[in-house]
Amino acid sequence: MGLTQELPSDNVNTPIRKRVTDLDHAGGDTGAMQVFANLRDGNVVLDGPVGCHVMPAVAVINYTDSIPYLQNVTCSELSENEVTIAGTLGVLKEKVARANVEGKQVFIVSTPMSELIGAAWTTIDEGVKGTPLFFNAQSLDDDEWHARDRALLFLWQNRDHFVRPASAGLAPKPAGPSINIIGPTYGCFNSYSDIAEIKRLLAGIGAEINLVYPWDANSYDTTRLTDATATIVMYKEFGSSLAREVGLPTFSAPFGLEDTTTFIRDIAKTLGLEERAEAFISLEKKTTLAAWQDIWRSTHSDFFANSPIAIIAPPSYKDGLEKYLGDELGLPISYSAYRTGPESSPSEVVREALAEASPSPMLVFGSINERMILAQEKLPSRFYQASFPGAVVRRATGTPFVGYAGAVWLLQTVCEVLFDTLFANLPTSYAPPVQATKPTSEILRDAPLATADAGKGQNSVLTWTDGAKALADKTAKRVPFFVRVSVTKKLRSEAEALARARGTDVDESVIEEITAKYAPRR
């Protein structure tokens, strides 16, 4: 299947697909909700049936962000009456009125259902500051990431609509050069760690943070974005449209040593903090990165060149991991793909690619979709989560993928998986040893003239047919180099045991039977 894909319009990001299965992105309503609900003063009303509320704001959010439910999100709870006769405005008004309390900005977000019946929000107070705003999520066509981008832009376009309450006091102004961080929002994999690492790096070079948006912001802070000297856009998936409008020099979150060093130096240059930055970099080399250097100098890194990996993730992580693990550490990338956006690969393409990849990736970074593919296709690769969906908790701030700390964490993770793979393939066994039936002297006495017939099925030496040898070689080449020795040993011992039991040479059928046990597709 080719990847030339048709987009429904310029305004959305998801290609038209005739069939859909195992998605790894949600729709526009989810993305927009996760932006608006992320604002401290944001109250979101989803205009849809109860499922369009409970699914993203209770079920999914509990697994992406480990939050039991979003307290500032409600729903018009459309029922048959609204869908077929009344329209959504009546029920919506009631919910909006409840959400529209002092100090809160209400955002009404459309869902596929309300879009289908053409519902919108119109009131006579339109244009009055601080009144509820309606956002058309284009949920039938847009994906969550692109909708986040549009929602952030929407906030900027409405920046003068938001009211700073008197209780909030005067807006703070940065004392010197400062920086904005745009993104993450709710529902971004590993973002709690990533944002912590970026903040750590900025603190290290003495850069003042103007605004983390929308993560640590109120809607009325939107106008303050222009107070900064520069902007960091955390993820490629969203935020760059807003950054463009704000119009400051823009940086993106760095992956790996080289990228991070460049990132620090470039920001320092823009903010006039070069001296602090150099001091910080050398301190990091002695502290955070000491671990990196030690692991790198160890034998751990000897295996990298022979440990292929696959990466299936949204653009930031896919590109970032490829750059760091592939280019910088030298792990061969046997397959990589985006699962969202215009260039994304559908699930069936990924399935086929992973099943056919040779050598098999030792480690697959992905979402639960890839994990399922590995299980269903009985592929031997290890799995590490690098994307949603998937039930995983990423709330501790010690697991970054970005920055120096991210480089260390990823390096450590890859090594651990290497060890784990090795362990899983070691021919260890709790079975008791085969029992001795006779003393050495008798073994010698009973042995026929073994040497004369070595390799001809005599004594303990079994014959391998040429076909069997070729097949065994082929099998060994399909497993990662790192475990090839162990696998070959295992294959040999099991094949010979089977041949012995059958009383035949080791032929192709024997090898086939053994390999089928471990990888039926092969």
Next chain:
Amino acid sequence: MCPAFGAIRNLLRMEDAMPIVISSGDGCMYGHTFVAHFYVANRPIFSPGVSSQMWAKGSVFDELKAMVVEMAEKYKPSLIPICSLCVSDTVGLPFELLPKQIGNTEIVYVPLPAYSVHTHARAKDIVVDSLVWRLPSQRKARSGVNLIGELFPSDPLKIDDVLRRIGTHVNTTVPGPRWEDYVAMVDGAVNAPLHPFYSESVKRMKMKQGLPFVEGAPVGIDGTYSWIKSIGEVLNLNAATVEAVAADERDKVRAAMADYPLNGLTFMVAGYEGHEFMLVRLLIEAGAKVPYLSTAVNTNPLARQEEAWLRERGCTVLYGANFDDEIGALQDHPYDCVIGTTPLCAHAKELGIPSIYYTNAMATRSQMFAEGAADILSLATSTYRSKERYHKIASFFSETGVPRQTATSWQPKIDLTEHLIVNDAFAPNVGA
């Protein structure tokens, strides 16, 4: 959770079904895929594409039809249910143009617009109802009991043991893992919906096949006794034997419960599939006070008997309760323990009240007969005993200003049961 997932979940659990879900867009599809992976594990969901352009061109139906044919020919499952969610059910696809059978595969339309389904439980009812509608007519020779409900795996075996002692048996259990489990329903002599929400399905079986039904479940002291007695009456079994077995089982439950007294404790219970009615029975019989039972189940005839029992013992049932109702109820009494939905438990934990999530903790255990009662009550006991730990953690966090939703002007709902329109199909039906 989207109500429709109740249905999708049951269909995904069938070994010989390949459901097609016509999603309402990527958000809908993502959510359902997510929960399908999490709750059912390892089963993908398939949908035709549903972009606005495909709707406009009418190509969603063409693709659906092609998918049905392809999947039937390639995988030959017993069943391809077509789950039609909000958008497609509103647009109105011509499902009657789909083949009813391809080879041995039945293609069944399951309407699941969440805006009119409302609850998980109702969606499950719709699935069973849709499948029951496809069944052939009842055969003349009928015997045994059709169990209907989400049961603990060993429940049907335990029930069968008891039924055999009174001269009948379990005929089949639905929702089951195979289409043949549903087909077997036509041979049963009585339907036993073991928790009160499969009302449409039961009604359909009554109307289409003339099959009577028995309310309630063998849970708790009274419940166990009266359920066994009801089965005996409906099937005209030997009254003396039935009475002896019912009394024996009741005494065993009473003995098992004696180890877990809950006197003087107040519980709040919120659930959504009707098991919660029985759970509250157990708690009350063990001596606890349960002022409110909050349930996502709507008022329905199958719950009348349970509700009457609970009301006599000071428990108000909040049907179709929403979160605000639950929070309100939570602040109405000093509670010792909460067994409820995720948001309710999260809130209770903020207040330092020991809580457990209903689905994870309760719905994964048997409640039936003596063993079930002991199991449930021991869990409830160990939960309320950890009050000290919950209180410590809540105190630690109370200074951080964790946002807390507070109830404003909450009032218990009007008791809708009074206004129930009783359908003739539900009239007690003894000795069919």
